[in-house]
Amino acid sequence: MKRPGRNRGVALITAMLISAIATMVAANLAWDNALDVRRTMVLLARDQAVQVALGAESWAISILHQDMQDSQTDHLGEIWAQELPGLPIEGGEVFGAIEDLQGRFNLNNLVDQEGRVENESVEQFQRLLNALGLDPRFAGIAADWIDSNVDASFPDGAEDSIYTGMSPSYRTANQPLTSVSELAALEGMDRATFRVLEPHIVALPGRTGVNANTATAAVLQSLDENMTLPDVEGLIQEREAGGFTEIETSFASLVTPDVLNRLEESTQFFRLKVIVRIDTVRITLYSVLQRAPNGTVTPILRSFGTT
Ligand SMILES: [Ca+2]
Ligand SMILES: [Ca+2]
Known part of the structure; x- marks a missing residue:
């Protein structure tokens, strides 16, 4: 004996099930897709932030180079010692500060x-x-x-x-x-x-003097x-x-x-700290800069996120 009503019910439930599964698959795909896009955006923003930080480092290098042309001594009233207020960049901002490392006690002075x-x-x-x-x-x-x-x-x-x-x-x-x-x-x-x-305190290569003008x-x-x-x-x-x-x-x-x-009254070793924020990404670059007597400035140690 045929039972058309029951068959129709099964067909209906099957159709609903298929439609539910299809919706779930579509939602999952959309979610994964959104995550992928977000992940890529963060990676791009991070790359960009690193480039901005390195750009800020070049800028600091030129400031220190110029300072050597302008003055024989280094003190806290000079341009390099002024903290850079937050500068707007696309999607975020950048902060920077240069510190004289010879205002600190060099631990490597403990030995000859x-x-x-x-x-x-x-x-x-x-x-x-x-x-x-x-x-x-x-x-x-x-x-x-x-x-x-x-x-x-x-x-x-x-x-x-x-x-x-x-x-x-x-x-x-x-x-x-x-x-x-x-x-x-x-x-x-x-x-x-x-x-x-x-x-x-600081750990500088070899023995160094203290700059009286910047010592803590x-x-x-x-x-x-x-x-x-x-x-x-x-x-x-x-x-x-x-x-x-x-x-x-x-x-x-x-x-x-x-x-x-x-x-001493002048300095060879400085430390630049740059903070870059782009979107939700934030990076901090520390860069130790060595300035030679001829004014050439070279980054000798870079680190991200730590001192
Ligand atoms: Ca100077
Ligand atoms: Ca020992």
């Missing part, structure tokens, strides 16, 4: 060219740590990390015997640093200490054990208008002749 600990610099680093309210022991520990031997210095050293006993265990670098972030590996170093210290307050204080806070404030006030007129006059009564000899 043969990799032996240089005591005057270790003492200066101790004074810097004290000025920042940090444990001065880190100076000896950092010196051991960088110096070429594996004999722990006394009383504040730490060599392989300490680090190989840690979990996970590791060894000391026993060579100059390429990044200050290596200090995070030091025995006893924690994030809070590193954060306080970081704005005042803590670095100025580290120049001599008898340097007081009012001394530092006086120095900062004195250099405000356009750097020190005569470093020797300003510092002779405050530091030893040795330290005075190492003070």
Whole structure:
């Protein structure tokens, strides 16, 4: 016996099912397609942001090159030291700032060219740590990390015997640093200490002098054990208008002749920080720029997103 009503019902349900599946497939395709488009847009925006950042780097290079033609000294009143306010670009904006890295304490000064600990610099680093309210022991520990031997210095050293006993265990670098972030590996170093210290330290290739015109307050204080806070404030006030007129006059009564000899009024190493935002993409480029005596500026280290 035929049951036409029931067959029609099955046909109807089948048709509805097919139509539902077709809709689902279409929706999925549209969703995938939208994701693909979005992904491609982000990749394009990222590429573009990197190009903008490199463009900003070229601009910074020309500013530093020009600065060398215009002046013999480097101080915080010069054009390169002025932060670039946000500039609009297509779909976003770009910010930039150049910092004098020789206003910081160069950790690689802790050793001489043969990799032996240089005591005057270790003492200066101790004074810097004290000025920042940090444990001065880190100076000896950092010196051991960088110096070429594996004999722990006394009383504040730490060599392989300490680090190989840690979990996970590791060894000391026993060579100059390429990044200050290596200090995070030091025995006893924690994030809070590193954060306080970081704005005042740098890892530059070889030994460098401090630029008195741009040194941070803590670095100025580290120049001599008898340097007081009012001394530092006086120095900062004195250099405000356009750097020190005569470093020797300003510092002779405050530091030893040795330290005075190492003070400089111009700079070789700068760091550019560029932030580019395009659409939802944001990148940060850090670029260490070295300026030769003839004014040629070369990027020697680039990194994205980290210090
Ligand atoms: Ca200058
Ligand atoms: Ca060592």
